[in-house]
Amino acid sequence: MFDTMTLTKVVGGVCGTFLVFLLGGWAAEAIYVGGEGHAEGEGEHAAYVIEVPETGGGEAAPEEEAVPFDVAFETADASAGEAVFRNCKSCHALDGANGVGPHLNGVVGRPVDAVSDYAYSGALEKVVDVWSEEHLYNFLAGPQDYAPGTKMSFKGLAKPEDRANLIAYLATTSG
CATH class of the missing domain: 1.20.5 (Single alpha-helices involved in coiled-coils or other helix-helix interfaces)
Incomplete structure (x- = not known):
């Protein structure tokens, strides 16, 4: 064969x-x-270069000023915060049951690691002891920036009024 x-x-x-x-x-x-001669460490060579003319006429966009907690919280609306809480529902609950994150009922004024059946990362405890309204406001702006190493992977709420409204709503939940 x-x-x-x-x-x-x-x-x-x-x-x-x-x-x-x-x-x-x-x-x-x-x-x-x-x-030839393109091995790592021998310099970077582009196959072709596209020339882009310099444009000096445009101005940089003004940076958004950080709104202090006191100013944002003066006009906070708990009912608007309930709508913002939709962003949180995928990981947090208000019925005392933990999900991906700990439950949030009674979170305002509660010690950081108070939920006994939730495994915290320990990063928050290095930053804050009690969840005051101001600590929550700063944390919700960017959790990873506020407490590096936290388990919360949410990017944060950019709008100060959304953060203030959410905290006002969370303050109405019971522990």
Whole structure:
């Protein structure tokens, strides 16, 4: 069935296919990376450069000023905060049951690690002892920035009024 000539053809076909892939990889590398001398650490070379004219006429967008807690909390609306809480429902509950995060009923004024059946990361305890309205306001602006290493992966609430409204709503929940 398999004679020497058939076996030679099969081996030649496999070696030929390997050679085509090897040469194709070499050719693609030469075309897209830029030829010889492109090993790591030998400098960066672009295959082509697109020149972009300098535009000096535009002004940078003004940075948004941080709204202090006192100013934002003066006009806080708990009913608007209930709508903001929709962002929190996927991880937190208000019925005393833990989800991905600890339950939030009674969180305002509660010690940071007060939920006994939730495994905290320990990062929050280094920053704050009790969840005051101001600590919550700052934490909700950017949890990872406020307490690096926290388990809360939510990026935060950018709008100060949303944070203040949410805290006003959370303050109405019982512990």
